[in-house]
Amino acid sequence: MATAKGGEKLDGGVLEHAVIAAQGWEGFTITTDDGHPATLAVVDERGQIIESGPELVSELWAVAVMSYRRFLIKEKALKVWSEPSGLFEERE
Structure with a gap:
């Protein structure tokens, strides 16, 4: 399923409050569901x-x-x- 930003959204995601994106040249980007920066632990x-x-x-x-x-x-x-x-x- 394509997203508005031209990426692809995985069906069946289980996260409730975080967004994890990946791009080959950038690596992982983690944000809150409202777009604020976040990180992993x-x-x-x-x-x-x-x-x-x-x-x-x-x-x-x-x-x-x-x-x-x-x-x-x-x-x-x-x-x-x-x-x-x-x-x-x-x-x-």
Whole structure:
């Protein structure tokens, strides 16, 4: 389904208050439903925010792109992930 901004809206979205957009040259953009800037956070099992902000958004984008590139070129990387020491991928 096309949106007024010329993008494509996914059917069946589950978010109630946030808008997440992605463009290949820009990465993820996160806003509130009324258009104000927002960000992502990683929350541990105790409810503590352990990562947040633009660095998290950039790293999430890097992992997503690396995983998708591996898929496109049919490499057998089972998993791509990031941790404090860098980006990694697991192979068969």
